Amino acid sequence: MTTPTTTRPTGTTSTEALAVDVRALGRTFGTGDAATTVISDLDLAVPAGQFVALLGASGCGKSTLLRVLAGLDAGVTGDVTVARNRAVAFQAPRLLPWKKVWRNVVLGVPGATRETALAALREVRLEHRADAWPTTLSGGEAQRASLARALVRQPDLLLLDEPFGALDALTRLTAQELVRELWHAHRPAVVLVTHDVDEALLLADRVLVMAHGRIEHDVAVTGDREHGSAGYVEQRLRLLGWLGVHDGEGAA
């Protein structure tokens, strides 16, 4: 039993740069008869710079896994090693309403100045809202501010918990495009929790499908990810099948 934030003790075989190294992870909520096992005996390795999408139906344990990787859940069994320099963007932007946008962005970054914040905000095209109060932001703007807050830490591991779930369809497309762009520019390892197959295929190198507290499928996204192309449709159908969806939606 180790806490999620500790790095793996030296002496074991030196793994080549892994942003996430999870072995035999277990998480059980409650005790005795009321105990529910959400994650059991899960292994996961994510190399530095890889973009991983974590798919699964509601309640499969994917958000719990993300919280474990973020270091927010100490009640786990197994070994969890993650990059120390990591950042999280949650489904809700979780900005502090009493701090202006730029102060939210650099909160907790030692020695950060307004310039630091502005640079990060520029990257998410929100520089003009630096002095706004978070309550005045639109949903998309708030989510971008939350991304800037994650980026400013120059993370080696970026954890995204359904960050586009609450956005409208158009705003979501822009936000996905932005995440892709930012990933190309900074190359952190990314773990994106989502239940959107299209989003996973659009953004990720590798898709994990979780069910019953385990990773049931682990596939690389290959070749053509152009929406509607043959390769795309095939991968999409396969993922949907694993998720238990078997309707004839493949032509979409």
Added chain:
Amino acid sequence: MTVTARHPAPASAPVPATATAAGAAATVEAPGLVVEQLSGSTDRRRRIRVPRSVARLSGVVVVLAVWQLVAVTGRLPRTFLGSPVDVARAAGHLIADGELPAAIGASLQRVGVGLVLGLAAGIVLALVSGLSRIGEDLVDAPVQMLRTVPFAGLVPLLIIWLGVGETPKIVLIALGVTFPVYINLSAGIRQVDPGLVEAGRTLGLSRLGLVRHVVAGAALPQLLVGVRIALGVSWLALVFAEQISATSGIGYLMTSAQELLQTDTIVVCLVVYALLGLLADLIVRILERVLLPWRRSFTPDDVQGGTR
């Protein structure tokens, strides 16, 4: 199926087709469809508008006039209640000879010291109880228990313990202030959004940093609610405190006026209490504006002004 939603209808709004077809130009009822004009230029009833402030003031003027009238006709003996003119005259005298300013000064000093002590005690207790489980267990139950005791009932005990000087007066005010501050601040601390605390942790904030940046910001509005209530309570406590054989202050002025049946002076003192209470309220409002600027973004000024 003509659905004509006539919203901001221009002057020449098209009449629903079915209505003209039926030959009834005035009616807007299509078969199975009743429309309603929500805005646009129809005969709006014109009303003479009296400014709100004038309307509100006139009520006060009427009360004062009736009071004065009753006094002048001799139905209201001066020893029972002085007329508004008497009151104004008494106020003039009290201000001119410096008696009233001195009394206000003495009272303000009591309230000020009592407030500062009470605020400090309330804040410290709330922090201890709100920020740690042990603190909550140790502090919350006793404070909640003591809270149910009406603080004014403590006067006899305070006199026995502390005599009749300044100390029991200040302690009474401080006690009255402590509880509303404690209750509101500790509730505010407990209501902090756990999602924000979690976000703060992922941002690398220490425990102190979380308290400073997350908890403080979240609990501040509730603290100010507590301060506002506390200010109200402090005036009430002052009235009680100054009944304890005071030799200065507004309460002293009232007690000596009572002995001489100077009802006008007593009314002046009551008015002063009220005005000081208003002033305190104003100060909290200003504090809220200065300390919670982020709240203004979703509390338009016109809404605030309209709900007095």
